[in-house]
Amino acid sequence: ETGVTQTPRHLVMGMTNKKSLKCEQHLGHNAMYWYKQSAKKPLELMFVYSLEERVENNSVPSRFSPECPNSSHLFLHLHTLQPEDSALYLCASSQGGAGGQGNNEQFFGPGTRLTVL
């Protein structure tokens, strides 16, 4: 078991719904990440928060909206999604920071399996 939890574990939503994914880390880390994992594709980094500031936004459509209220919690707000957004959404955390400590291990949560109908 990792110290990163995600809820819900499974989500089915229609294209007009609004939902939120939640991630919580209990490791005292200061960097958190959202990734998308689709079948037969590499993990795609979506957003990075370091010290609660968004430091990376990988050209993600605006229908995905992240929120990081504190260093332990990360949300991904979803609205008007498309069927191609169906994927596994993984949250991760690390003891990183804007200082470029890129050698730090990222710990992943179990993911939310999202299906958009």
Place this chain on the structure above:
Amino acid sequence: RKEVEQDPGPFNVPEGATVAFNCTYSNSASQSFFWYRQDCRKEPKLLMSVYSSGNEDGRFTAQLNRASQYISLLIRDSKLSDSATYLCVVNPRNTDKLIFGTGTRLQVFP
């Protein structure tokens, strides 16, 4: 060219076999390198970091060739429990951003 390329496999090997995975990366300035393991329907977990001098952890050996921009993972005496997808991961700028390969699937059979 993809930033990180791996042979997707699957590699089907018998227990006790030695198997090697390769990975190439496109950014010659990349700073740090890792192998992660992802079991079916589970999250990725760090298997080992990869150092320039090569490093070993039990049955697992990782090597880096900076000149060829190539990383390898060798698994000796394969166990059934080694069946998983092995992800090659590169940190191109020594920041918090990691670039993942698509993964190489390994299936060890009895």
